[in-house]
Amino acid sequence: MSTSPNDDTPRIRRANAIASQFCYTDDDIRRCSTEFLRELRLGLQQKRPSMCQIPTYLTRAATGHEKGLAIGVDLGGTNLRVCSVELHGDSTSTVLQSQARVPPELMVAKTSRELFSYIAKQIRDFLLDCHPSSIKAAQDDSSHSFFALGFAFSFPVYQSGFDIPDAVGQDVCKSLQGEIDLLCLPVKITALVNDAAGTIMSRAYALPPAHTRPSIGAIFGTGTNGVYLQNLSEITKPLDGDYDKTTGSMFINTEWGSFDNHLSVLPITPYDVELNEHSVNPQNQMFEKRVSGMFLGELLRLAILDLDSDESAKWFRASGVGCGFDSSTPLHRRWAVDSSILSVAELDNSESLLTLRNKIHLSLGIRKEYISEEDARAVKIIARAIGTRAARLAGMAIGSVIIQSQGFDQTSNGEVVEETTVDVAVDGSVVEHYPGFEQHMRGSLRALEKIGGERECRINIGHAKDGSGVGAGVIALLAAQQKATVLS
Numbered sequence: 283m284s285t286s287p288n289d290d291t292p293r294i295r296r297a298n299a300i301a302s303q304f305c306y307t308d309d310d311i312r313r314c315s316t317e318f319l320r321e322l323r324l325g326l327q328q329k330r331p332s333m334c335q336i337p338t339y340l341t342r343a344a345t346g347h348e349k350g351l352a353i354g355v356d357l358g359g360t361n362l363r364v365c366s367v368e369l370h371g372d373s374t375s376t377v378l379q380s381q382a383r384v385p386p387e388l389m390v391a392k393t394s395r396e397l398f399s400y401i402a403k404q405i406r407d408f409l410l411d412c413h414p415s416s417i418k419a420a421q422d423d424s425s426h427s428f429f430a431l432g433f434a435f436s437f438p439v440y441q442s443g444f445d446i447p448d449a450v451g452q453d454v455c456k457s458l459q460g461e462i463d464l465l466c467l468p469v470k471i472t473a474l475v476n477d478a479a480g481t482i483m484s485r486a487y488a489l490p491p492a493h494t495r496p497s498i499g500a501i502f503g504t505g506t507n508g509v510y511l512q513n514l515s516e517i518t519k520p521l522d523g524d525y526d527k528t529t530g531s532m533f534i535n536t537e538w539g540s541f542d543n544h545l546s547v548l549p550i551t552p553y554d555v556e557l558n559e560h561s562v563n564p565q566n567q568m569f570e571k572r573v574s575g576m577f578l579g580e581l582l583r584l585a586i587l588d589l590d591s592d593e594s595a596k597w598f599r600a601s602g603v604g605c606g607f608d609s610s611t612p613l614h615r616r617w618a619v620d621s622s623i624l625s626v627a628e629l630d631n632s633e634s635l636l637t638l639r640n641k642i643h644l645s646l647g648i649r650k651e652y653i654s655e656e657d658a659r660a661v662k663i664i665a666r667a668i669g670t671r672a673a674r675l676a677g678m679a680i681g682s683v684i685i686q687s688q689g690f691d692q693t694s695n696g697e698v699v700e701e702t703t704v705d706v707a708v709d710g711s712v713v714e715h716y717p718g719f720e721q722h723m724r725g726s727l728r729a730l731e732k733i734g735g736e737r738e739c740r741i742n743i744g745h746a747k748d749g750s751g752v753g754a755g756v757i758a759l760l761a762a763q764q765k766a767t768v769l770s
């Protein structure tokens with residue numbers, strides 16, 4: 283942001299003071315990562331530590347040679363995506379996709395039945411649109427072949443207040459399959475997939491054969507989560523079920539949203555405290571509450587309200603009289619502010635900040651004539667602080683799982699040799715749209731001693747757009763083919 287002579291006013295000083303509370307230094311990042319690694323290892327030993335470390339039973343990334351047609355369904359915290367993925371066996375694919383915003387009342391519905399019935403109907407509409415002959419064939423002949431379906435389920439567990447234990451997976455598939463069968467759709471769920479794992483698989487399939495496969499997948503959307511490739515020898519808790527042991531490793535779903543729920547290293551501002559107190563799951567998902575899209579807009583809202591708590595420097599009163607808002611505006615309603623305003627604030631570098639002022643009008647509900655350039659400047663200062671802290675924490679998490687997964691050390695003929703690159707697949711609207719998210723993440727990667735500046739340059743971070751749904755399809759296909767091999 284360019285500095286202007288107007289920057290040194292009492293009001294802008296107040297904004298800077300609020301912003302400075304979000305500062306998270308390189309030392310903080312290092313301390314945080316030490317604790318992150320401790321919790322990762324704990325999760326490999328016990329069944330219920332704060333990061334669950336759930337085995338995915340996926341032991342290798344896709345190669346690009348896979349072939350077949352499958353359906354992927356991705357239920358995020360905000361969007362439902364249904365797609366069909368046809369893999370041609372040469373890293374290319376044909377993807378058809380539909381997307382819908384999940385009606386919010388379904389996310390908090392008393393019974394999950396309404397939600398699953400809604401999803402089944404979306405699958406039916408998608409098939410009618412994109413694969414109409416399959417429905418007809420299924421109606422004419424009940425022994426008609428089925429689509430394998432992978433269900434990427436990142437249901438915001440924090441909204442319904444339950445914690446997904448491993449066993450819930452079974453119920454989720456059963457419930458959705460039940461609704462699918464009621465509609466007589468030619469679809470069989472063959473895999474329940476975590477969205478970060480899906481992101482890895484979709485990027486892995488699409489990369490050229492000679493490229494390093496992704497060993498890390500991370501989501502920064504409504505929520506945040508990460509999956510990484512873990513050496514089997516360090517997993518001391520029991521792994522039930524069958525899996526291919528020949529690779530010596532398995533992708534593990536960290537559930538890192540709940541990292542440091544006891545707040546031993548995470549930053550704490552008064553806004554974090556208030557957000558947590560008014561959330562549906564106080565003391566849970568504490569990492570996520572500082573990083574993901576569901577919370578960043580609310581943090582900004584709370585911090586902006588605090589700007590106004592200073593009697594001598596009232597905000598949003600450009601005309602000098604009256605006040606640009608009343609108590610019914612989104613600025614005064616909890617959870618009413620979407621985190622996309624942070625991206626707009628970061629993007630608008632104009633002198634007048636007109637785009638941002640318009641966004642403030644639209645998303646905070648303040649009348650345009652009351653929003654001065656100085657008001658917008660203050661919002662920009664605070665938004666940047668919140669966004670930067672989120673991205674630095676995100677980078678800390680990615681760096682920590684890279685260290686845990688020993689991404690740079692590859693064993694070849696019994697010798698440990700340094701791998702040239704590590705590949706990270708990311709997806710989600712926050713990492714996709716917030717300007718500079720990756721650069722801030724890289725700042726954290728450089729701060730970590732076991733990574734540093736030299737290795738940081740050798741970490742690829744690739745965006746797998748809508749990767750969760752496509753990846754769910756890829757995994758469904760692999761699962762169906764594996765089953766077929768077992769049966770024959």
Ligand code: ADP
Pocket residue numbers: 357358359360361362502503504505574575576577620621622623624625709710711712715716
């Ligand atoms: P899902 O989590 O359902 O898979 P997304 O990855 O699209 O969906 O993430 C949606 C979240 O991203 C919402 O919390 C929303 O507030 C946030 N978001 C959407 N657009 C932006 C943007 N331009 N900048 C920052 N956050 C955004």
Ligand code: MG
Pocket residue numbers: 356357358359436477501503710750
């Ligand atoms: Mg998603």
